[in-house]
Amino acid sequence: MSKRIDVSDLNVYYGDFLAVEGVTMAIEPRSVTALIGPSGCGKSTFLRTLNRMHEVIPGAHVEGKAVMDGQDLYAPDVDPVAVRRQVGMVxxxxNPFPTMSIKENVLAGVKLNNKRISKSDANDLVExxxxxxxxxxxxxxxxxRPGSGLSGGQQQRLCIARAIxxxxxxxxxxxxxxxxxxISTLAIEDLMSELKDDYTIVIVTHNMQQAARVSDRTAFFNIAGTGKPGKLVEMGDTAxxxxxxxxxxxEDYISGRFG
Incomplete structure (x- = not known):
């Protein structure tokens, strides 16, 4: 199921403000790619461009390309909702839906996509x-029972179940x-290691130990100063x-000398 994403010369704008500049990277299938860097350097903004989630902010737009297995995610004929169906987000x-049961939370995305599903198929999908x-x-x-009644770590895994x-x-x-x-963090990290057998995973993290533990490749983003765009500095095998x-x-960022 998992797909490769090739990003080339991607610029992300909010109105006239250039938030992220000139990102080129290959995101490999069946692997975990970690995005690291100081706060405000564009990691989360870039992450959201991969499923066009940033477009919910008025005035947001991109230049450049993000291609998933040959399909340009920003081609004029591509529906953003269809992109988000292929590229899930946690x-x-x-953020489980508070008025919904655990079961209803898992099925929420399926029902939002107007997919008709029999009761037995729904039960199988929930399980x-x-x-x-x-x-x-x-x-x-x-x-x-309500999904909001679970512990924080269980709620996050419920959100992952809803996404998959x-x-x-x-x-x-x-x-x-x-x-x-x-303990909940370790459970999510173990889960990522299992999920990468079936999915392409991209994670933003400020935890250097976590990036070292869970990711196969790491991309370091940085920013020259306030009001400047975030940029990809380098990317490679995590080790x-x-x-x-x-x-x-x-090296300065990873070793804790700044950021």
Whole structure:
């Protein structure tokens, strides 16, 4: 299912403001790519361009290309909703729909896409999605209870189950563990290692240890100063980036000397 994404010369604007400039990178299928860098350097903005989520902000637009297995995600005939169906997203804070049960939360994306589904198929999809998110055994006896009644770590895994229920090819995760305790964080990290067998995963993280643990490739973003655009400084295999990066600024950031 997973797809490769090739980004070339991507500029991201909010109105006249250039937020991210000149990003070129290849995001490999069946792998975890980590985006690291100081706050405000465009990591989350760039992440959102991969499923056109940034377009919900008025005036946001891009120049350049993001191509997924030969399909330009920004071609005039491409529906942004169809892109988001293929490229799912998990946000920084767990956001299950508070009035919906655990089961209804898992099925929410499927129903939003106007897919008719039989009761037995829905039950199978709920089970397979929750198993895919390593949550089934913890909630199988309370599927009709509110999703908001789960712990923070369970809520985040519920959001992952909701994302994978629509069968995307790519999963974007914007600091998915920043609001979680260490045990829940470890559960999400273990889950990412399993999910990359089936999905292309891109994660934004401020946790250097997490990037080193879970990612196959790491991209370092930086910014020259307030009001300047964020830029991709370098990208490579995670082991190489953390042991011998080619740019001094990358080493300074990874080692904690700034950022």
């Amino acid at each position: 946000f920084q804070r767990p 397979s999605s929750l198993q895919g998110a390593n949550l089934w055994n913890e909630v199988k006896d309370r599927l009709d 229920a629509v069968r995307p090819q790519v999963l974007l995760m914007d600091e998915p563990c920043s609001a979680l305790d260490p 190489t980036m953390f042991s011998s990066p080619s740019v001094q600024a990358t």
